[in-house]
Amino acid sequence: MATLVESIFPPRTLRLIQNLLAELGLSRSKEARDYSAWMASAELNKRASISQDQLKTKPLISIVVPCYNTPAKYLQPMVYSVINQLYKHWELVLANGSTEAKAQERIQACQDIDTRVRVIQLKCNLGISGNTNEAIKAARGEFIAFLDHDDTLTDDALFEVVKAINEHPQAGLIYSDEDKIDDQGRFQDPHLKPDFSPDLLTYVNYITHFLVIRRDLIKKVGMLDSTRDGAQDYDLILKIADLRPEIVHIRKILYHWRITRGSTAQDFAVKPKVRQAGVEALKDHLRRNELKGQVSALMDRPGFYRVSYDSPANQEVSLIVGRFGSGESAQKCAESLLAKTDIEGLELEIISPFKLEISAGARFKTVNSEPFLDRAVETARGDVLIFINEIVQPEDENWLRELVGIANLPRVGAAAPLLKTEEGTITDCGLVETEGQLSTLFVGEKVDSYTCFGYPEWSRNVDALSGRVFALKRGNLKFFEPEIHRGGFGFNTQFFYDLSRRHELYNVVWTSARLNQLTDTPLRSGRTFFNPQLRFYRPKLVLRNEYPEERDD
């Protein structure tokens, strides 16, 4: 039907109709169509800068594909996307676990396409992990690249990977950005990922594709675990990440993930099992890192998990209130905080420059001398210091425990909760570096919306925090002792930036802790969008401009 319509109307009328439908929410938006066109042209333009001679080492890369009754319309694009690779030194290993005779034959025939394609005939279907393991066993390459049987690669995927290997010879795990491709071959939903973020990885498997891992590492962790089928890649990534190899992120879209109705339907059928597999993988991850916490899967969002870290019993926490504003506002804030926060199991101490009346549950100290912050830090007895702005109110009671739990982790520099308005518009989600400047992330976006950087509700590692509300381990202040003694120390963005860059700790926006920010002024609503022509948010996007803008076809 659609093709008939497309062929009857001239292009200009068609565009008008499409825009009209998009406005009514009945079809793909203009944004989505623009993206698809851009991606399709970028496919060809990408190789502008490419010269294979700049590569010093040219390792053999084995692409492993577990095949199970792959339909021809997916198999052929997948195989030819590998055949079309600019980088020559690869091998394609297809593990054929098909049960249908026709699919068996079809996959076997792929061997004739290129001498670098090998098909491993399996006696029976061993499941996704088992099939992949067979392919890995047969692979000869130094690196293993994972490709699903209905997805495709961009032409420069392997070239970019090898370029990254040349720049980082120690790299153990390499991943790239990705987007989705539908049955009509249209590209959509780009996902631009952050550099390696351990805290995001415990929330969702954001790495997924395109994934290349050094073979030794896979052998070391004992291949894929078939008891984790459905979350087997998540399990593998967590295991590898715990070995602390060098992890490299390629800031380019190198992978098209197929949207199929069939696969989602299958997902629904085995969903509880998949969810459990993910939870188990995360529990193992905590065990390996000797961390204690609860893991749960988010019910309404498949693939999302939630880790709550336990803090030591009766840990002392200092809440520092009233840095800005008046005694009145500080009083109000402290009251509402205490009323709506569950402080069981924590020794709470409140520090403020003003004399506050605290009803129960917490000790109280006034610090009068100037400069306030330095004196407050010196007098505070808590292991974890929480600095709080007066304009916030807790959304639920767990926020303090969540925040203390994450701030206790050895890898974490400072942790901040997600700040939002009561309607759910984000007001603070940390800062990220863009072209040498720090800029805010997701401000104005709804918490549960989807952007090209993923969901704002994901806990993330960021370059710096705004400093409105944050938790800090006392131990992390040791880097800044001299400044504190000198006086006039402030927790500005530079402080957080130093934590992450100079001292190599991770700043976290921990979205399990959410606070409502009370503002009188209406927020300027922003939309996070993907526009290849615009430089936006990350320096990573600038890379996308290196392709010539002239369209080639």
Added chain:
Amino acid sequence: MTKVAFVIVCWNNCDLLNECFESVRSQSYQNISIIMVDNGSQDGSVTYVHQHFPAVRVIETGSNLGFAKGNNVGIREALTDPAVGFVALINTDARLERDWLEKIIEFAQQKPKGAAFQGTTLDYFDHSLIDSTHIFIARNGQATQSHYQKRYRYELGPKKVFGVNAAAAVFSRAFIEAEPFDDFFDETMFMYLEDVDVATRATVMGWDNYLVPGARAYHMGSKSSGKNPGFSLYMTFRNNLSVLVKNLPVPLLIKMAPRMMRADWQMFRWFRRQGMKKESWKMVQGRLAGLIYLPIVLLKRRRLSRLTTIDPCYLWSLMEKGY
């Protein structure tokens, strides 16, 4: 090392022969034989080649058989030598880079199911422009030469493509022998679109055509065909229908039909607007003549359909851009 036979068909282009043959003779890949098929030239081409390139085997057909028949004679002759693994077809108005064949054969050795290969063919007069990278049948049924007159800014390929342009291309012996018809190029077509026909056949039979990176050739382009636009239009539109009906799966033909009608109507209107009344009727005549050929074409289709293995969805996606 596999032997490669060059087949060059010429007809009254004596002035071009020196450069063409020189570039073939000086290829870095040396296991070659050269066959020239002379379609009854009047300008002394044969004596010229005998004098200057004594190693070239010359076949004189005596009259102008057209592109398809001429090449078929040459290919048949080439395949009599069992050592020949590939046949390279070169137009007389093309010139090859020294490593053209070496690059292509190195690439082709890796592809057991490779039918045809071409490098990037550049414009002879302006090397910064592309003459063709591949050919394909677009979704509106029109045969298209991809990247024609686009700027050559960077290396293209490797790519699996819909088809290759026979101006300078290498065909594998395995494919020529696997193909169901006695004539490699369809002789009922006489001129135009024979290479599209072969390309489509290879693709639907599940064989692969490739654009090979780094292999450059130079092509003057439609120098000879520009002489008579009415005739070329007539032949193109006549053969177009045969190519489509002979090769493509039925679901695709149905999908294409409305697009084809619209494209034809637009073309017809364009000619009228340009004041080219005669040409516009030539077009219609071509389509009608195509209909007359349909019975023969359908017979051939029956033979071919047994060998068709390609998935229609994948073929449809190839018809968007040719790769």
